[in-house]
Amino acid sequence: MSRTLVSALVYVLANGVGLLVASLVLGDSFTFTFKGFFVATLLLSVVEAVAGPAITKAAEDNVPALKGGIALIITFVGLLVTNFLVGGMHIAGISTWLIATLLVWIGALIAQIVLPRIPVKKAVQKARGKQPGKEG
Template sequence: MIGIAKSAATYLIANAVGLLLSIVILPGFTISPMAFFVAVLLFSVVQGISSPLITKFSLKKVPQMMGGISLVTIFIGLWITSVLVAGMEIGGIANWLAATLLVWIGSLVAEILLPIYVFKQHQKDKA
């Protein structure tokens, strides 16, 4: 049960890092402070649901897309989140593309580093 909680926390924090990276770097990408937590949660849920669906579709219909599944799910997650969350603006097409890449990079780095550095102490205690 603790493993699932760590995994969920890592996933949420990683997505928050990716969104924050986009907010900091892209001038037209904004999320109001109150909407940020809702946006992170909704984005994570949409991405978590759409990833297996898009993967299954890709395996059957478009196997060439398998390498870009994460980018596609992030783009879809950003789109649905921006539609449903008041206080979130992404901007023009350049921001959409850049935000997709920045969220992907930020969440990828966070998902790699968080288990190593944040949850490292707990793993040492078990050994």
């Protein structure tokens, strides 16, 4: 698999993790149907990938102080567009929107760090002739 495809897959999976974290923490204030979860994960990833560079450029040109919060703004915009377009997703209340943005961002960030390391570790162990999970 090409490195770009793997990176895109990790990005989508990480956003799915972020959405699940927000849903588990926020309960009935942040919900989606089974189908809505998959559509929301894909759409959130696409919106972030497309809007991200434009938001980053606008922030750097007009409000340099936003540079540190650009990822949160991109996540918020992604959630806003996704919630608007996905019928199986519901976010209730301003506080839920703010907390969900933070939780989705943190969940996706942690997942983007952890997910790529899991298959790599198993592949290295397999290449060395060790079984994953066993000391040799």
